[in-house]
Amino acid sequence: MSDASERSRIKSERYESGVIPYKKMGYWDADYTIKESDVLCLFRLTPQPGVDPIEAAAAIAGESSTATWTVVWTDLLTACDVYRAKAYFVEEVPNSSTEFFAFIAYECDLFEEGSIANLTASIIGNVFGFKAVKALRLEDMRLPFAYLKTFIGPASGVIVERERLDVFGRPLLGATVKPKLGLSGKNYGRVVYEGLKGGLDFLKDDENINSQPFMRWRERFLYVMEGINRASAKTGAVKGSYLNVTAATMEDMYERAEFAREVGSIIIMIDLVIGYTAIQSMCIWGRKNDTIVHLHRAGHSTYTRQKSHGINFRVICKWMRMSGVDHIHAGTVVGKLEGDPKAVKGFYDTLLLTKLKEDRSTGIFFDMDWASLRKCLPVASGGIHCGQMHQLTELLGEDVVLQFGGGTIGHPDGIQAGATANRVALESMILAKNEGRNYIKEGPQILKDAAKECRPLQTALDLWKSITFEYASTDTMDFEVTPTSSAS
């Protein structure tokens, strides 16, 4: 033993080279006292058969913070105990013997200020492919006040958007131009004009309308603006249409956004698939240019829908409110897309409340103060129609954009008639709700009465009265399984 490198080997049990369990490496601390400045995460984990859930939780804490698979002496050059995330609580998921909830606390300094990319590179970076766990899902996060203050949040959000549009006390109304693909610019603008004239506040590009051979983006923007301005003159109201600026590169997106502003659009749109960094950039652009930013959650169901693996959508809601989008699609409950009522309520609360209170029945696992980040307006879109107005009012409240695509454009008497049917149905329900009537029970009658003064509404009710999407939800709360019923 004459070699210096051998003589200086570390003898302490913790730092002796080799592989030791993560929980012994300092990534498990059942007595940990949570700091106000900690980032907290709740994971749903399914350990591989035979793996101790506490060791799995510690492994997740390790891999999502400082650890690697083996002991490294360079830890000793850092205040490593501070930087180690600590799993501090593990419990069985109700009614399951294979899944566990694992709570993990992270020191705030592990994350770069104002960067969703950095936050997510740690939290969801490597661990989801970890062999020791069969499946892993990020269920919820508590972002500390101090860290939230480094994010811009929505530039306009619910309140400012309402002031700009001059619409108070009722949900906003929108529609997606259909067919999604194939229309020429001129025909596209026609749909925008008719819908807005009929009483909608917004029309909208679909997620996959960018700049295809059948309609290039400049053509679309110009014709849409003609439709918007024509409708605004015709109705004396502020109108808009989400111009989707999603494109291959940031340079393309900035170019399209600049043009949208130049032609006078009050709102632009981006898709979730452009990525967190691009979303943050476009939100800063929106703030600088007085433009509302609408986010379509295209792609989210690939990782949010299955209960055992991925990210719960409420976490995406938090990241997107931090990023600064003004609108985000957050579910309809009664429409054609996935959405357990309790889970959707949790998403809406996450986007709209100024402070969150732990409430496991809606999937909110942490108290969290939003640090004055503005409210992000939820958008309900996908297979909804005016016959469901009482249910939509009850389930989604007033601060929401209700978007009826097929439910507007599919009206037998045309797009304007479809729009008017939706607007009159909505107004009748808000009137009744404010009057203190039992609008949930009396809903169908309230609509029928409103339809006496509005033929387009009668036609729509007759056409869609029996359309429902009743399937059990996949992503449910762990207390009950609620079918998404729209029976009246």
Added chain:
Amino acid sequence: MVRIQQGAFSLSPDLTDDQIKKQIEYATKKKFAIAIEYTDDPHPRNCYWEMWGLPLFDLPDASAILYEINECRKAYPNQYVKVNAFDNTRGVESTALSFIVQRPAFEPGFYLNRQEGKGRNIIYTIQSYAVQSATEGSRY
């Protein structure tokens, strides 16, 4: 002739006094302050209508508020009158409900002016026929 779509209930039939009163009761129960505003310049971007006095911060009585609405309607029978309910809760601090309670018998609407810009770009301006045709106070 158009029907201006501003306000929460503008595509429904004009509200009766009884309906207006119920909306006011809803608002005052939620501790919103009612404000009455009128104008003969209903341009979509005109966010400053004339105020019929201050918002009625200390008046929770729906009948008394309806009385003020009617006084305003009597004073300006040919103008637009709207009722705003203001919510000063932290995180809102803005209007929580707004609806039109009177409109002129004839609404001539707006003219869309198009100025040809660069390329195919058009610069749009919305102008009110009524505002252009007469001075303030004698437009409808």
